[in-house]
Amino acid sequence: MTTRVTCVQLAPVLSDPDGNIERARSAIRAAVGDGARIVVLPELATSGYLFESAGEARDASITADDPRLAAWSAEAARGGAVVVAGFCERGADGLLHNSALVLDGAGVRAVYRKVHLWDREKTLFAPGRAEPPVLDTPYGRIGVLICYDLEFPEMPRALALRGADLIAVPTNWPVVPRPDGEHPPEVVAAMAAARASRVLIACCDRSGAERGERWTRGTALIDQDGWIRASTASEGGRATADLDLAAARGKRLTDLADVIADRRPELYGELVRPDRGTGRAG
Amino acid sequence: MTTRVTCVQLAPVLSDPDGNIERARSAIRAAVGDGARIVVLPELATSGYLFESAGEARDASITADDPRLAAWSAEAARGGAVVVAGFCERGADGLLHNSALVLDGAGVRAVYRKVHLWDREKTLFAPGRAEPPVLDTPYGRIGVLICYDLEFPEMPRALALRGADLIAVPTNWPVVPRPDGEHPPEVVAAMAAARASRVLIACCDRSGAERGERWTRGTALIDQDGWIRASTASEGGRATADLDLAAARGKRLTDLADVIADRRPELYGELVRPDRGTGRAG
Numbered sequence: 412m413t414t415r416v417t418c419v420q421l422a423p424v425l426s427d428p429d430g431n432i433e434r435a436r437s438a439i440r441a442a443v444g445d446g447a448r449i450v451v452l453p454e455l456a457t458s459g460y461l462f463e464s465a466g467e468a469r470d471a472s473i474t475a476d477d478p479r480l481a482a483w484s485a486e487a488a489r490g491g492a493v494v495v496a497g498f499c500e501r502g503a504d505g506l507l508h509n510s511a512l513v514l515d516g517a518g519v520r521a522v523y524r525k526v527h528l529w530d531r532e533k534t535l536f537a538p539g540r541a542e543p544p545v546l547d548t549p550y551g552r553i554g555v556l557i558c559y560d561l562e563f564p565e566m567p568r569a570l571a572l573r574g575a576d577l578i579a580v581p582t583n584w585p586v587v588p589r590p591d592g593e594h595p596p597e598v599v600a601a602m603a604a605a606r607a608s609r610v611l612i613a614c615c616d617r618s619g620a621e622r623g624e625r626w627t628r629g630t631a632l633i634d635q636d637g638w639i640r641a642s643t644a645s646e647g648g649r650a651t652a653d654l655d656l657a658a659a660r661g662k663r664l665t666d667l668a669d670v671i672a673d674r675r676p677e678l679y680g681e682l683v684r685p686d687r688g689t690g691r692a693g
Numbered sequence: 694m695t696t697r698v699t700c701v702q703l704a705p706v707l708s709d710p711d712g713n714i715e716r717a718r719s720a721i722r723a724a725v726g727d728g729a730r731i732v733v734l735p736e737l738a739t740s741g742y743l744f745e746s747a748g749e750a751r752d753a754s755i756t757a758d759d760p761r762l763a764a765w766s767a768e769a770a771r772g773g774a775v776v777v778a779g780f781c782e783r784g785a786d787g788l789l790h791n792s793a794l795v796l797d798g799a800g801v802r803a804v805y806r807k808v809h810l811w812d813r814e815k816t817l818f819a820p821g822r823a824e825p826p827v828l829d830t831p832y833g834r835i836g837v838l839i840c841y842d843l844e845f846p847e848m849p850r851a852l853a854l855r856g857a858d859l860i861a862v863p864t865n866w867p868v869v870p871r872p873d874g875e876h877p878p879e880v881v882a883a884m885a886a887a888r889a890s891r892v893l894i895a896c897c898d899r900s901g902a903e904r905g906e907r908w909t910r911g912t913a914l915i916d917q918d919g920w921i922r923a924s925t926a927s928e929g930g931r932a933t934a935d936l937d938l939a940a941a942r943g944k945r946l947t948d949l950a951d952v953i954a955d956r957r958p959e960l961y962g963e964l965v966r967p968d969r970g971t972g973r974a975g
Contacts (some may be wrong), residue, residue, distance in 0.1 A: 526957050530949045542960050562952070564846035564889050565961040572963035587918070592874070596888055596919050603885030606878055607846050637878050638871070667812045670844070675808050676964075678824050679847040681854035684966050 413653035414550040416577070416611075417447035420630045420648045422619025425459030427470045428499075429542075432457055435496060436482045443490035447651065450487070450494045450552055453617035454558050454581040455509060458499035461621040465507065468535045472501035475522045476511060493548050493616075495555055497581035500524065506537040511555050511581050513546055521546055521555070526566075529559040536674030543570060551576035551656030560583040561614070562600050564607075565682070571608030572671070576656040578604075580614040584627040595629040598639070606637025609670055610659050618646040635659045695935035696832040698859070698893075702912045702930045704901025707741030708753045710781075711761075714739055717778060718764045725772035729933065730832055732769070732776045735899035736840050736863040737791060740781035743903040747789065750817045754783035756862030757794060757804045775830050777837055779863035782806065788819040793837050793863050795828055803828055803837070808848075811841040825852060833858035833938030840864040843896070844882050846889075847964070853890030854953070858941040860886075862896040866909040877911040878964035880921070888919025891952055892941050900928040917941045 416474030419438040423431045435456050442450045454460070458471035473479070475498075484587035487494050493515050509525040509532055524539030525532075543566070545554045560566045561580050570578055572669065584597050594602070598614070605612045612633045617626050632652040633640040640652040662671040676683060701720040705713045717738050724732045736742070740753035755761070757780075769776050770956050782792035782804065791807040791814055806821030807814075825848070827836045836857030842848045843862050852860055865881050876884070880896070887894045893914045899908050914923040914934040922934040944953040958965060 417932060526960050527955055529945045533949055538957075541962075542962050550862075559950075559955075562889060563956060564850055564886070565956070565964050566956070568846055568964040569964050593920065599881060600885045600889065603882045604846070606884065607844060637881060638875065665812045667815055668841075673809055673841075673845070674845060676847070678808050678821075678825050679964070680849050680851040682847050682958075682961070 412657065413655050414448050415446045415651060415653050416449040416613050416632055417442040417649055417651045418451045418615035418630045418632065420618045420628055420643055420645065421453055422615055422617060422647055423453065423456050423459045423623050424459060426467060427459070428457050428473055431459070432479045432482070432542055436486055439483055439486040439494055442649065443486055443492045448490060448492050449522065449553065449577065449579070449616040450492055451579045451613045452494070452496035452581060453615050454497035454583045455655055456496050456581065459621055460583045461624055462535055465535050468499060468507050469501065472507055475519055477633045480514065481521060483512055484516055484518050487514060491516065491549065492552065493550065495553065495579035495581060497557060503517045507535060508539065509536045509557060511557050512617060513544065513555060523555045523557070525557040525560060526551050527563055545570055545573045554578040556580045558584065561604065562597065566606035567610065567612065568608055571610040575610055576659040577611040577613060577654070580612060582614055582616050584616050584629050586625050586627050589592055591592045595627045597627070598629050598631050601631060601633050602637045602639070605633040605635060607670060609635040609662050611635055611654055611656060618648070650674050694939065695728050695937050697704045697728045697933060697935050698731040698895050698914055699724040699727070699897055699931055699933045700897035700912045700914065702898055702900050702910055702925055702927065703708055703735055703738055703900060704929055705735065705741045707903050708749060709741070710739050710753055710755055713741070714761045714764070718768055721765055721768040721776055724931065725768055725774045730772060730774050731835065731859065731861070732774055733895050733897040734776070734778035734863060735897050736779035736865045737781050738852060738863065742865045743906055746815055747817050750781060750789055754781045754789055756783055757801055760853050762796065762801060766796050766798055766800050769796060773831065774797065775832065775835065777835065777861035777863065779839060784969055789817060790821065791818045791839060793839050795826065795835065795837060805837045805839070805843060807839040809841045809845055818873045819957065827852055827855045827857045836860040838862045838899045840866065843886065844879065846886060849886035849892065849894065850890055853892045858938040859893040859895060859936070862894060864896055865899050866911050868907050868909050879909070880911050880913050883913060883915050884919045884921070887915040887917060889952060891906050891917040891944050892919055893936050893938060900930070
């Protein structure tokens with residue numbers, strides 16, 4: 412059985428939460444109308460990205476119980492869909508977070524606060540202090556990461572070990588140089604992570620431009636063999652694939668090779684001695 | 694300062710250790726003569742791969758102190774080179790291992806026994822019980838993995854955390870299907886691992902054919918940005934690149950982003966609870 416998964420490569424407008432929430436609602440409606448049962452939107456889809464100050468980010472932030480999100484939930488309800496989307500979160504404690512929410516027709520089911528903040532995000536947001544969610548849904552188990560999180564191989568691996576079938580990854584990937592013919596490096600990381608743990612990965616990048624910055628538009632749906640099943644480089648484009656989430660529960664490559672059971676964690680050294688795994692770089 | 698690194702995509706002949714050791718010696722001589730200071734040869738370069746029985750593997754095995762290896766050392770000595778090569782090892786305890794040695798002009802400096810045995814190898818070899826070596830050399834710190842090891846993201850990550858600048862990976866990659874235009878999946882894994890930890894990776898595949906099996910011939914030298922600097926698809930071909938091993942000590946992507954210092958191991962869940970990280974698959 413397959414589930415239609417759609418990523419919408421929206422172009423959020425900086426500091427326009429009302430407009431962004433409405434554009435996202437419209438995108439969810441269209442995707443669900445076309446049969447999507449899992450819809451992924453970009454990182455910071457409600458706010459845009461290139462804040463010049465924490466004050467600017469605060470002005471564009473919303474709380475996870477913002478009543479405007481009920482409109483997203485209503486669209487999800489039309490198809491029994493699950494939505495994963497990045498948003499600029501103002502916590503109950505007043506701190507700002509680069510977060511993602513998972514919602515369905517009943518409302519917000521989980522909020523994840525980005526653990527690995529990229530570059531200047533460190534000056535704007537408080538880092539997450541909790542592991543990402545892995546949620547049971549009617550379609551399978553969905554894990555969530557945000558952008559730079561995915562570039563730490565520990566993160567998708569940990570979610571796969573916790574049973575995620577599909578990892579949804581709202582992102583804002585700025586354009587970086589790459590050799591002709593190569594995928595964006597973040598997509599290479601996603602392909603490797605998918606194959607390493609035989610898990611599905613749905614990366615939803617953004618489009619548009621803000622203050623001179625452009626994004627890679629690297630949205631990609633990746634299967635458990637590590638190959639791209641759908642992508643889009645278009646402004647506002649959609650990538651859709653019908654994916655078999657249950658297939659991600661089979662971890663065997665051959666009768667005698669299994670990417671999870673073959674692990675030898677007792678020999679992973681620094682990875683299982685976390686007190687020694689940090690702080691090398693100055 | 695750069696170091697010339699050469700991988701020689703040899704075609705070992707099954708069950709011909711004498712001939713394979715001589716062919717490898719000749720390959721080391723040629724590479725060192727052309728300026729290589731780090732030379733990587735394939736997995737099981739002394740024995741070939743497709744044994745039909747443990748007895749056949751035993752007949753093709755050598756010990757790590759086999760006197761014939763002195764000829765490799767003599768060739769390394771001509772250029773002060775370091776050689777990493779796979780071999781079929783008969784241990785002092787009589788067990789067979791899929792191993793790699795690191796040698797220089799002074800002789801064998803380290804032996805690594807493959808930790809993750811691939812498929813039927815489990816019926817032929819005893820798995821390694823020790824973490825891979827990371828050796829100081831005049832050119833930088835060299836870590837060693839063998840083939841399927843590299844597909845466990847924990848392994849290259851752990852070597853990078855232990856300070857490896859370059860990871861040498863003798864491999865025998867059997868051909869697997871892949872979409873047009875894509876790299877072999879094992880190369881994708883190597884590219885992602887290199888970039889994730891900003892470490893150099895030199896994968897040396899084999900060529901030739903044995904009992905109907907063919908190899909991917911995916912030899913690739915990958916830089917710390919995750920891009921392929923040299924490769925060869927030829928039978929017996931060489932891939933050579935002048936690589937800056939010291940560059941692998943810089944882990945920053947920007948002033949505020951560092952692929953090692955940004956880790957959050959306290960949130961890597963199953964990876965730091967090894968007792969829970971195995972045995973999911975049936």
